[in-house]
């Protein structure tokens with residue numbers, strides 16, 4: 595009797611364990627925190643036939659919402675409003691209706707490298723009219739637009755330049771929206787528009803595969819770089835761009851990230867980590883992600899990565 599009862603107890607325990615496993619899935623690797631950010635609102639890259647800027651925003655926002663992403667900063671080049679009018683204006687309106695915030699990506703996507711600091715800071719200021727229009731009081735939640743994303747991730751070629759810009763940003767209440775994860779998602783937009791115009795679905799399938807492979811690789815590289823520089827994983831910030839191909843790829847990208855243990859977090863939460871208190875005097879040529887720059891500063895070898903697909907992409911669907 596006693597043995598029988600013990601066996602029944604053991605079977606019950608196993609059943610409970612198996613049921614819990616089935617409900618929760620197998621134990622996961624440690625979660626990777628990632629803040630998603632999207633650059634070049636409202637106008638980025640060529641579009642395939644029939645797609646408008648507003649429709650791109652609508653589909654991109656639906657993908658983020660569908661994946662339960664609570665916050666995605668959209669970084670604005672206000673010149674796009676002057677260039678493309680109401681279609682572009684709808685992008686920013688839709689972004690705000692979704693409850694997502696906007697930040698500064700400099701008026702005309704001005705490049706700090708090769709230009710003087712005064713011209714650059716004037717272009718930062720020129721972006722602010724649009725930000726206050728869409729992010730002012732009464733515009734809903736998430737109204738902190740004082741985040742700057744450097745165009746081309748160029749933070750200044752010299753320590754002097756980096757110090758001057760850092761002083762300007764501090765005076766004007768800005769924080770820098772750093773990037774630790776990027777796979778140059780924007781390079782797929784022009785070939786995607788060309789391949790759709792030719793209705794070359796086989797080529798589009800190859801684009802999709804390359805995009806997802808490189809997205810997955812960027813997560814691995816980000817983790818490896820964080821280990822190499824800081825000896826630990828860190829909360830990450832991923833750079834994406836608001837292009838036509840994202841309307842196709844975002845649902846798959848977000849599922850892939852979730853499957854790899856990513857938890858989506860707000861930008862301010864990720865950047866609360868001390869690694870984001872960067873020093874303008876860190877030896878650097880001012881290019882690449884935060885992790886790229888820190889690797890360079892420490893003379894660390896970059897992790898292995900797949901070949902750059904740019905040449906293949908440039909020749910596709912011509």
Ligand SMILES: [Zn+2]
Nearest residue numbers: 633634745746
């Ligand atoms: Zn940009």
